[in-house]
Amino acid sequence: MRVLITGAAGMIGRKLVARLTGAGTLRGQAITALDLHDIVPAHAPAVAGVETAVHTGDLSEAGAAARLVASRPDVVFHLAGIVSGEAEANFDLGYRVNLDGTRALFDAIRLSGYFPRVVFTSSIAVFGAPFPDVIPDDFHPTPLTSYGTQKLICEALLADYTRRGFFDGIGIRLPTICVRPGKPNKAASGFFSGIIREPLKGEAAVLPVPRSVVHTHASPRSAVGFLIRAAEIDGQTVGPRRSLTMPGVAVSVAQQIEALGRVAGSKAVELIRDEPDEAIWNIVKNWPMRFEAHRARELGFVAEADFDAVIRAYIEDEMGGQATL
Amino acid sequence: MRVLITGAAGMIGRKLVARLTGAGTLRGQAITALDLHDIVPAHAPAVAGVETAVHTGDLSEAGAAARLVASRPDVVFHLAGIVSGEAEANFDLGYRVNLDGTRALFDAIRLSGYFPRVVFTSSIAVFGAPFPDVIPDDFHPTPLTSYGTQKLICEALLADYTRRGFFDGIGIRLPTICVRPGKPNKAASGFFSGIIREPLKGEAAVLPVPRSVVHTHASPRSAVGFLIRAAEIDGQTVGPRRSLTMPGVAVSVAQQIEALGRVAGSKAVELIRDEPDEAIWNIVKNWPMRFEAHRARELGFVAEADFDAVIRAYIEDEMGGQATL
Numbered sequence: 001m002r003v004l005i006t007g008a009a010g011m012i013g014r015k016l017v018a019r020l021t022g023a024g025t026l027r028g029q030a031i032t033a034l035d036l037h038d039i040v041p042a043h044a045p046a047v048a049g050v051e052t053a054v055h056t057g058d059l060s061e062a063g064a065a066a067r068l069v070a071s072r073p074d075v076v077f078h079l080a081g082i083v084s085g086e087a088e089a090n091f092d093l094g095y096r097v098n099l100d101g102t103r104a105l106f107d108a109i110r111l112s113g114y115f116p117r118v119v120f121t122s123s124i125a126v127f128g129a130p131f132p133d134v135i136p137d138d139f140h141p142t143p144l145t146s147y148g149t150q151k152l153i154c155e156a157l158l159a160d161y162t163r164r165g166f167f168d169g170i171g172i173r174l175p176t177i178c179v180r181p182g183k184p185n186k187a188a189s190g191f192f193s194g195i196i197r198e199p200l201k202g203e204a205a206v207l208p209v210p211r212s213v214v215h216t217h218a219s220p221r222s223a224v225g226f227l228i229r230a231a232e233i234d235g236q237t238v239g240p241r242r243s244l245t246m247p248g249v250a251v252s253v254a255q256q257i258e259a260l261g262r263v264a265g266s267k268a269v270e271l272i273r274d275e276p277d278e279a280i281w282n283i284v285k286n287w288p289m290r291f292e293a294h295r296a297r298e299l300g301f302v303a304e305a306d307f308d309a310v311i312r313a314y315i316e317d318e319m320g321g322q323a324t325l
Numbered sequence: 326m327r328v329l330i331t332g333a334a335g336m337i338g339r340k341l342v343a344r345l346t347g348a349g350t351l352r353g354q355a356i357t358a359l360d361l362h363d364i365v366p367a368h369a370p371a372v373a374g375v376e377t378a379v380h381t382g383d384l385s386e387a388g389a390a391a392r393l394v395a396s397r398p399d400v401v402f403h404l405a406g407i408v409s410g411e412a413e414a415n416f417d418l419g420y421r422v423n424l425d426g427t428r429a430l431f432d433a434i435r436l437s438g439y440f441p442r443v444v445f446t447s448s449i450a451v452f453g454a455p456f457p458d459v460i461p462d463d464f465h466p467t468p469l470t471s472y473g474t475q476k477l478i479c480e481a482l483l484a485d486y487t488r489r490g491f492f493d494g495i496g497i498r499l500p501t502i503c504v505r506p507g508k509p510n511k512a513a514s515g516f517f518s519g520i521i522r523e524p525l526k527g528e529a530a531v532l533p534v535p536r537s538v539v540h541t542h543a544s545p546r547s548a549v550g551f552l553i554r555a556a557e558i559d560g561q562t563v564g565p566r567r568s569l570t571m572p573g574v575a576v577s578v579a580q581q582i583e584a585l586g587r588v589a590g591s592k593a594v595e596l597i598r599d600e601p602d603e604a605i606w607n608i609v610k611n612w613p614m615r616f617e618a619h620r621a622r623e624l625g626f627v628a629e630a631d632f633d634a635v636i637r638a639y640i641e642d643e644m645g646g647q648a649t650l
Contacts, residue, residue: 091489128565140465142484142566149485153478159467160474164416240453241467 001029002071006059006105007079009038011180012121015224015317016077021047026075027117027232037068038080059101065108069116075231076118076167078105084125085187087147098150106157110166118158118169119230122243124216126152126173129286137245137295144286155243162242168235171243172226172301175291178217179314188283192217195253196260196311199268200323207253208277214289216248219313222303229301237299247293247303249310259307263315264323326354327396331384331430332404333367336505337446340549341402346372351400352442352557362393363405384426390433394441400556401443401492403430409450410512412472423475431482435491443483443494444555447568449541451477451498454611462570462620469611480568487560487567495555496568497626500616503542504639513608517542520578521585521636524593525648532578533602539614541573544638547628554626562624572618572628574635584632588640589648 003026007013013036020031030049036042037055044052057064059080069076080101087094102120109116125148126141143149151173158169180193184205191208192215198205218226226246238244251259261269293301304310315323328351332338338361345356355374361367362380369377382389384405394401405426412419427445434441450473451466468474476498483494505518509530516533517540523530543551551571563569576584586594618626629635640648 138465140463143481144488144565146485146489149481152481156468156474156477156481160471163469164471240469 001026001031001075002033002035002073003031003075003077004035004037004068004073005077005079006037006068007081008036008042009040010079011182012177012220012223012227013038013079014043015220016079016227017042017045019224019228021045021050026228033071033073035068035071035073058097059104060096065101065104066111068105069108069112072112072114072116074116076105076109076116077227077231078102078118078120081121082147083187084123084145084147087150088145091146094146094150098147099153102154103157106161106166110161115165116167117231117235118167119227120154120158120169120171120243121227122151122155122171122173123148124173124175124245124288124291126155127288131288134290134292135245135288136292159240159242162235163240169242170230170233170235170238172230173243173245174223174226175216175218175246175248177220177223178310179219179318181220181314181318188280191280192256195256195272196314199260199271200264200311200315200319200325202271202325204271204273206275207272208275208280209253209284210276210281211254211257211274212252213284214250214252215287216250216289216291217307217310218246218248218303219310221313221317222248226301229299233299244296244299244301245291245293246296246301248291249304249307250290251307256307259311263308263311264325268323268325326351326356326400327358327360327398328356328400328402329360329362329393329398330402330404331362331393332406333361334363334365335404336507337502337545337548337552338363338404339368340545341404341552342367342370344549344553346370346375351553358396358398360393360396360398383422384429385421390426390429391436393430394433394437397437397439397441399441401430401434401441402552402556403427403443403445406446407472408512409448409470409472412475413470416471419471419475423472424478427479428482431486431491435486440490441492442556442560443492444552445479445483445494445496445568446552447476447480447496447498448473449498449500449570449613449616451480452613456613459615459617460570460613461617484565484567488565493560494567495558495560495563497551497555498568498570499548499551500541500543500571500573502545502548503635504544504643506545506639506643513605516605517581520581520597521639524585524596525589525636525640525644525650527596527650529596529598531600532597533600533605534578534609535601535606536579536582536599537577538609539575539577540612541575541614541616542632542635543571543573543628544635546638546642547573551626554624558624569621569624569626570616570618571621571626573616574629574632575615576632581632584636588633588636589650593648593650
């Protein structure tokens with residue numbers, strides 16, 4: 001079992017590498033080779049019996065994708081991409097990396113003439129307002145960002161390349177990943193993680209939107225679980241609609257904060273300061289709230305049962321099991 | 326008013342050129358220049374006061390699209406494309422012409438830094454079975470052909486380029502065009518026109534599917550009307566969802582044949598021979614039947630009221646007003 005991961009230096013990529021090397025198997029077979037690709041060198045864990053190669057570069061450059069799949073990886077996790085805000089700020093970069101890079105990878109596999117499982121990370125950004133309260137699996141995708149447009153286009157390519165037998169593709173539309181480890185960032189969604197992460201280490205956090213905002217979250221641990229499940233699922237059971245909206249925990253910000261109180265106590269909650277930010281609110285108020293994710297659940301994709309579990313996953317995976325508050 | 330038409334040598338392209346030169350105006354302005362592009366030389370009508378240029382080539386070739394929009398046409402009708410069967414048979418050709426050619430044209434306009442109306446002919450092939458009896462405007466697009474995939478991707482680009490202010494795009498999803506002039510062809514949909522066109526000139530026609538098959542049609546005349554309307558509509562009224570499912574006449578084959586009897590008599594009807602063809606039936610049975618097309622109707626797109634009118638349009642436009650039966 002040879003596995004290729006693009007975007008292997010990113011937060012989810014690193015966790016996927018750790019999970020795969022920890023398990024040692026994928027699809028019931030021993031992992032014998034790992035190809036880790038990113039624009040910067042990914043960390044390559046030293047694991048006995050696993051041949052690990054680190055590749056760097058831009059997939060959209062001529063020949064780059066062909067070199068990457070020359071070793072014929074059995075499973076390709078394609079996580080690489082420019083994030084939403086950057087794709088909106090830099091039109092050319094977003095289309096080059098998110099569309100041309102993905103298409104180059106898909107075409108390299110097509111032209112190699114072998115048949116791997118390809119797991120593509122899409123996003124709920126393929127959907128655009130106005131939304132129903134709960135977004136069904138067959139809601140029509142009308143993205144309102146360049147990032148969402150690029151993801152939708154790649155979903156369409158994934159389905160067509162799968163239909164034509166070039167590879168066996170599964171697209172997974174990730175909800176917001178929470179709690180993100182690391183430092184606060186400027187992403188409009190950053191506060192969803194910040195109001196949990198910062199108080200857990202005894203630091204203040206700012207909440208820029210009303211506590212009534214409802215949003216769907218999955219932990220990084222669940223996101224990695226989705227990727228593994230997408231690699232292992234029987235492609236025949238999926239049918240021609242290859243991209244699946246992932247499950248998650250739909251909660252209001254108030255419910256996030258209540259869960260924080262239950263898990264870490266009232267001192268953590270008191271570290272959250274409401275500081276309305278019109279600019280962030282204008283972005284967030286157009287975001288989807290809840291998803292049905294029936295198909296994904298039926299196909300065995302599992303998210304946390306409640307937001308308490310999302311917080312506990314963070315404490316276990318990032319804080320050694322103990323909040324430092 | 327300068328107008329560019331790609332695919333100008335095709336059936337709809339020729340009729341659009343004839344309609345525009347006949348009217349002399351578009352969006353209330355005199356047409357002073359016509360740029361006609363196709364892979365083969367389009368016929369350029371000699372019209373006093375209209376500067377006409379014929380361009381040939383492949384839009385996906387480097388520099389071709391930039392040369393075409395250098396004259397800054399106020400309205401761009403982008404009709405060029407590889408048809409469905411050919412896009413399925415020749416993967417590379419379909420993606421190169423239908424996706425790369427369209428993207429090259431969109432990018433050439435983006436990089437020119439001016440703001441034309443762009444009318445893009447999409448297709449109901451963006452939808453894939455299973456279907457409801459009547460397909461609503463917000464039905465999710467899940468194409469089951471490479472052609473439909475390419476059209477969906479171009480719709481997504483059209484919406485994003487419009488949202489970002491690179492041009493003012495309108496996509497129109499054409500239903501089956503009927504009655505197509507010319508000779509019988511091998512398209513799976515060919516019989517919908519053949520069972521009308523051939524009997525009208527006293528020739529036999531074969532019907533390969535059950536008479537209960539329901540399908541939506543618009544005449545070539547209506548298709549040209551849709552294009553003109555798409556050029557003239559106020560873009561502000563369309564909102565972010567830039568591609569519209571066009572109206573048409575939804576009838577069963579039996580109703581098509583009844584209309585033929587009313588318009589041309591029982592002798593015409595007797596020239597139709599039922600000759601079931603499993604291969605054609607297997608394709609046609611997965612096609613959509615009826616569309617709501619609410620948005621398009623509200624925005625002033627008009628199709629024939631019934632199939633009798635579709636037949637009469639053919640007799641008027643292609644037979645000098647008189648069936649030769």
